Amino acid sequence: GLDIASWALILTYRDGEKYGRVGPGGRAWGVAWEWAPSASALRAILTVEIGTASLAAGLAPAAAAQGPHISSLSALSDLSAALVLTAAFVKAAQLPFTDWLMTAMSAPTPVSALLHSSTMVKAGPILLLKLGHAMPTWAAGTAFAFGIATALYGGVVALGQREPKVLLAASTASYLGLITAFALAKPEEALWLTYSHGVAKATLFMAAGHAIHVEHTTTPTRFPAAAKAAMALALLTLVGLTPLGAVAKSHAEPWLLLFSFLTAGYVGKLMLKTGTTPGGWAVAAPYTALAAASLAYPVLPNPFWALALAGLALAKMPEPTVLLRRLGLPVLYDAVAPAVFKAVRRAAAVVDGFVDKRLLSLEGLWRGLASLVAVVDLIFDMLLHDFVPALVQSASAQLSKRSFDYYLYVAGVGAGIILALAVLLWIR
Structure with missing residues (x-):
């Protein structure tokens, strides 16, 4: 159901509308580097269904033998564990299944914010967190290898993107790489990274969407002052310099500074390579409040993570074509x-x-x-x-x-009413 809903949401815009088209354009390596909503939706559904099929095939034998509930599973076979890992990698857009997430940016920005901060892509690491007790010992090393590789890939590729939403999609894959890497080895660290990423990434997407709406283009050159302020707070959260970010980074090892350095680079690019327009605070109230939620914890940040802000220098770097083309992954x-x-x-x-x-x-x-x-x-x-x-x-x-958005909204309202009635009947 989640896969079908995301597929439908990516189809909100029509193929001919500029807001639904993703990519720098042109043709290279035998691929046309622009994707319409129909192509983006097809890429997404066909990719994520690999994960759905892997999950069903991996858990079915264990459920038949040990019981239908996750809590009843004591051990997964090597084959089942491999299929569960595949499902997690697909859902979380880990290598080599990363590029569907970039073209899923055909969806409207609020959809992207929801998709990237808390729903579909988070299903991957959450699956590993829920099944960690049943996974064999080798699975943690495999998740770590794929996660770190994706974290590095996504962070570097984000530096070369010109469309804010595609940049944030690459950064989502990068941060989810870190969460996936630690989901089995250090679940508490992965959990706190999940929380801080959700708050920060929803903020960044809505701030970018604010600029897209104001400038009527998917590549805005100016951001409202409110959006810039919210982005700055989100950046501080991601690198560990707000209370929520500090809790997440308190479980992290010093070598993860490399990834925070990249984070400062690509988020800094959104702030430093664009102009600023005054105002916009009233419209920005919801996402600035979300960004401010990162200050709610009574925790002092570790000054060590302030070194990551040196990565802001990367914001001024040129955009090599190979990074803009995402190192050729769309060819796959x-x-x-x-x-x-x-x-x-x-x-x-x-x-x-x-x-x-x-x-x-x-x-x-x-x-x-x-x-x-x-x-x-x-x-x-x-x-x-x-x-x-x-x-x-x-x-x-x-x-x-x-x-399609009209019918989707009607269906959503209808589903909400049915769910509310079901809950009321259940309570009674």
């Missing part, structure tokens, strides 16, 4: 993955055809049963290999031509 999505999918589909068709012929070659009593199995198998193959992908692709294209 738009060129390599489709070719691999077609090859697997053809191979599956050959194997499946051979099995069907063998079944139909059986004699006597078995022939009727074999025919039935072959027909059921054929229907399943058509659904899985042809109908479902074509339906999703067609729906993405069709919805991008319509004002």
Whole structure:
């Protein structure tokens, strides 16, 4: 349900609307570097469903053997653990599944703020936090390796982005890399990083959205003063210089200063490479209040983390094309993955055809049963290999031509009313 909702939200804008288009444009490495909402939504749903399928396949055997509740699981097999890790990496946009999150920026900014700060992408590390007691010992090392690699990738790539929302998407992947890295090895640290990131990233997205709304462009050159103030407070939280940030960093090791250094660079880029327009405080009240919530803890920050502010110097660095092109990762999505999918589909068709012929070659009593199995198998193959992908692709294209947000809001209000009534009935 969450995957389908995010897919629908990415389709809020139509393909022809400038607000829904993501990417610097042009063509390089055989890929067109601009994605319309229909393409972004398709990328997202096909990627995250890999995680959903991995999670179902990984937990089903354990649930059948040990019980249906997470608390009842005592140990996962190596295969189940590998599938759970895959699900967590996909949901949290960890390498190599990172780029779907960049093009998901086709969604409106409030959606992006919700998606990045607390819902879909946080499902990955939260899954690991919930299942940490059942994971084998090698899983912590694997999560650490993938998480740190993604943290470095996302932080460096963020420095080269020109669209504020894509920059923040890369930074989300980076910070989630740190949370994923420690989710199994140091769960308390991962938990506090989750809290501080949620407050700061929602603030940054809404502040960026304020500028996008004021300037009517996805690449604003000026930010309202209120947005700049909220961004500064969010930056201090991410590097550990507000009380909430200090609690998160109190569990961190000194070498993580490298990632805080990168954080200062890409958030500083939003503040220092853009102009400032006066005012905007009334409109900014919700997200400035959210940013101020980071001051609610009675904790003094550790001055050591102030060294991260030296990373503000990175804000003035040039934007190499290789970073703007995200080190070529979109090629994996738009060129390599489709070719691999077609090859697997053809191979599956050959194997499946051979099995069907063998079944139909059986004699006597078995022939009727074999025919039935072959027909059921054929229907399943058509659904899985042809109908479902074509339906999703067609729906993405069709919805991008319509004002889908109206229907989405109606459905959301309806779902809220049903949920409220269900809760009232349950209480009574």
